[in-house]
Amino acid sequence: MTPQDFDYLRKMLRERSGQVLSAEKQYLAESRLLPVARKHGLAGLAELVDKLKATTAAAPLTVAVIEAMTTNESFFFRDKMPFDHFRAVIMPALLAARAREKRIRIWCTACATGQEPYSLAMSLKAIGPALAGWRVEILATDLSNEVLDKAKAGIYSQFEVQRGLPIQSLVKFFTKVDEAWQIAEEIRAMVKFRPLNLLNDFSPLGTFDLVFCRNVLIYFGQDTKIGVLNRLARQMPSDGFLILGAAETVVGLTNAFKPMTDQRGIYVPNVAAAKPAPASNVLKFAAKA
Amino acid sequence: MKTCLVVDDSSVIRKVARRILEGLEFEIVEAEDGEQALDACRRHLPDAILLDWNMPKMDGYEFLRLLRKLPGGDGPKVVFCTTENDVAHIARALHAGANEYIMKPFDKEIVEAKFQEVGLI
Known part of the structure; x- marks a missing residue:
């Protein structure tokens, strides 16, 4: 993923979900978004970012990216x-x-x-x-x-x-x-x-x-x-x-x-x-x- | 340092349990079946017992029943650790006096959570 594409993703996540992705989390974005790209029939992350730029906030691809970048760790009676x-x-x-x-x-x-x-x-x-x-x-x-x-x-x-x-x-x-x-x-x-x-x-x-x-x-x-x-x-x-x-x-x-x-x-x-x-x-x- | 008796006929499971529990600062005693475990408890009652269900000579259920009859035998916290994971088995273990129940396979996080749950950590 190019630094420009990663910057775009960070900005989009912050605006749409409030999530702050620090600069050193590029590996996380790549590992979580590659499966999203494949699922949507895209060749890779560059194509995914291009497509994101052309879609609306409610588009399925945008929603899928935001959901993939959200951490959903949870368990019963967590922290007691x-x-x-x-x-x-x-x-x-x-x-x-x-x-x-x-x-x-x-x-x-x-x-x-x-x-x-x-x-x-x-x-x-x-x-x-x-x-x-x-x-x-x-x-x-x-x-x-x-x-x-x-x-x-x-x-x-x-x-x-x-x-x-x-x-x-x-x-x-x-x-x-x-x-x-x-x-x-x-x-x-x-x-x-x-x-x-x-x-x-x-x-x-x-x-x-x-x-x-x-x-x-x-x-x-x-x-x-x-x-x-x-x-x-x-x-x-x-x-x-x-x-x-x-x-x-x-x-x-x-x-x-x-x-x-x-x-x-x-x-x-x-x-x-x-x-x-x-x-x-x-x-x-x-x-x- | 608290002691934990690990009772399982599988040497691999005993080894995995030992590594996890030593990481949680328990001193470990091992037994291969219910009879060995009962002998160990007659010599010295541990703080905790991680107990398999199906074992040769004496199974976990029978061991637990006899343990609870020993003087001071209601003291050790007993955590069943077994592949028998249907509700009937779990209910039977609780009825026999088990304090918690771990379903195999397990990892450090689960053992730690269950030992915390019964106040061992």
């Missing part, structure tokens, strides 16, 4: 601590704060192949009778339609179900399908999957009491990170919660959130700095669905 916080800190707080509405909305912003929202759904099942009469929605979004298809099917390899998933949960919530494992319909039904580019407007989605935005900001440039965090803040009530990845923070980026005292990895809207969304859930998106 956020899910411990979910059970021990966040859900008790939300059950108390939303006792009148009996409604909680959760958003996984970059769900990849679905392990994160399904981990939350299994955690909710474990809460049991305390959630009787409650409506808890989990919206899971991702840029890539390909990974969303896999997420919706809820079918995972033996390797995937062994990473982070306690064996008791495997037995309880999965059935064996040939050599793979499928998560139970009752868990799949708890999650709604939708395609979403985090560069786009979030307001049609409504407001969320809890947002999991993990291991996605690390791929963005500074301005994009700030933009995403500020727009997330506008979709959350003042008593909402934001969970970021272990290598991510709001510190130095925005005052819209602040770290929660004594709870590493949890951020809360900074009411002194911004005007968050009202606590009543505006469900324009759900009404459309």
Whole structure:
């Protein structure tokens, strides 16, 4: 790949998906995009870039390139601590704060192949009778339609179900399908999957009491990170919660959130700095669905 | 240093498990079947046991049943590690007192995740 072609790709990825590809990642672009070129009947990467220049943002080739360059690493109960916080800190707080509405909305912003929202759904099942009469929605979004298809099917390899998933949960919530494992319909039904580019407007989605935005900001440039965090803040009530990845923070980026005292990895809207969304859930998106 | 008893009739599996677990700072004791494993446990109870299911002389299930009857035998964390990967086998192992279950083939990442899950790391 010529330096000019690589520069074009980096610029396109940044503009269309927010993803920042550093200069030394040319090998990554080549290894991931050669199969895309072959699949689209193109001779090589030079022809792929030429074709990209002549296509629109929504063209199948552009979508395929963006999806191929997206990292979709995910596993059940990844990093463990956020899910411990979910059970021990966040859900008790939300059950108390939303006792009148009996409604909680959760958003996984970059769900990849679905392990994160399904981990939350299994955690909710474990809460049991305390959630009787409650409506808890989990919206899971991702840029890539390909990974969303896999997420919706809820079918995972033996390797995937062994990473982070306690064996008791495997037995309880999965059935064996040939050599793979499928998560139970009752868990799949708890999650709604939708395609979403985090560069786009979030307001049609409504407001969320809890947002999991993990291991996605690390791929963005500074301005994009700030933009995403500020727009997330506008979709959350003042008593909402934001969970970021272990290598991510709001510190130095925005005052819209602040770290929660004594709870590493949890951020809360900074009411002194911004005007968050009202606590009543505006469900324009759900009404459309 | 914590000790882990690796019980498998395959020397290749024992070697792979040893390399992974030594990397996780476990001292390793090996046994080729349930009988050898039970003798090892009578001498010294390990912190962890990585246990195959199908073995000559005494299988993993029978070993686990007898282990749990030993004085202090409920102490070791037992992680089954086997090609028997249907739900019935897994449920039977859990019912017998296994703490976790690894389906072969496995790698370091999976062993580490499962040992973390039961509090060994």
